């Protein structure tokens with residue numbers, strides 16, 4: 483008989499209290515609006531099945547994913563709240579699935595509006611493009627009969643650069659306000675994480691934070707409100723004593739300047755710990771900092787244990803992964819740092 487559960491040598495530690503605290507902080511910062519949650523891409527890599535019930539329990543009632551498959555996987559975890567699919571109905575089958583499941587389609591074009599109406603319609607959201615030129619109905623199209631026929635719950639738009647000081651924010655806000663006057667809808671929504679900090683003009687009835695829920699800090703003034711949520715942790719597979727002059731890892735990019743005690747951990751670029759961390763990243767355990775030595779390989783990384791004689795095979799170490807700092811060190815965005823975390827993590 484095989485044992486039922488194999489212990490992974492890799493896990494993503496999720497601080498549920500920090501996640502809920504971040505949602506509450508963003509909900510408060512949203513003023514009169516309620517905060518929803520973007521949980522696409524498996525809740526930015528953290529595990530949507532774990533994240534959604536925690537946020538629903540905290541009071542979050544509006545969830546956003548990108549794909550229909552993502553919504554289908556959440557049907558049981560999210561009920562009785564609203565799950566919306568940002569890509570919208572791409573086919574009659576999508577529209578039929580939405581009507582049967584109660585998942586809310588986000589209508590992004592006249593073609594999608596016609597498709598939804600032809601399928602029988604019902605409650606939907608409408609994405610209006612105020613400048614991102616990615617998805618959405620244009621302001622000029624709002625008078626179209628197909629749009630007028632929709633039963634719109636949330637009329638939403640998406641900011642181009644809410645983390646920056648740019649005139650685009652005010653311009654998009656003005657266009658979104660114009661759209662609010664042109665199309666019948668129950669609720670209006672504009673702000674993603676960064677947009678929530680832009681003030682009451684950006685709040686409407688519903689905000690849609692994503693990255694900030696998971697510990698990302700899109701704007702400096704939000705740093706004090708938000709806590710780190712996700713911490714990659716890996717087990718030490720093997721410990722070596724390396725003599726001065728020996729090299730470590732592929733392509734011998736690190737040469738030991740003196741005798742060192744090093745550990746090989748079960749985390750590599752296949753897990754989303756990308757090669758940009760080679761020679762730059764660090765881990766910690768028991769208050770000791772443990773720098774990455776040489777190249778990150780596919781399934782393994784070598785770290786310096788010289789300062790941590792108490793650590794040995796089977797012990798766990800935690801990556802330095804506070805998102806603003808990790809982004810600065812790695813050159814990856816805070817979004818990439820989370821969404822690239824792979825399937826081998828126990829979540």
Ligand SMILES: *Cc1c(COP(=O)(O)O)cnc(C)c1O
Nearest residue numbers: 520640674675676690691692693
């Ligand atoms: C991803 C997404 C969000 C969340 O954005 P963050 O920058 O992560 O807060 C909100 N709205 C839409 C339409 C999105 O695609």
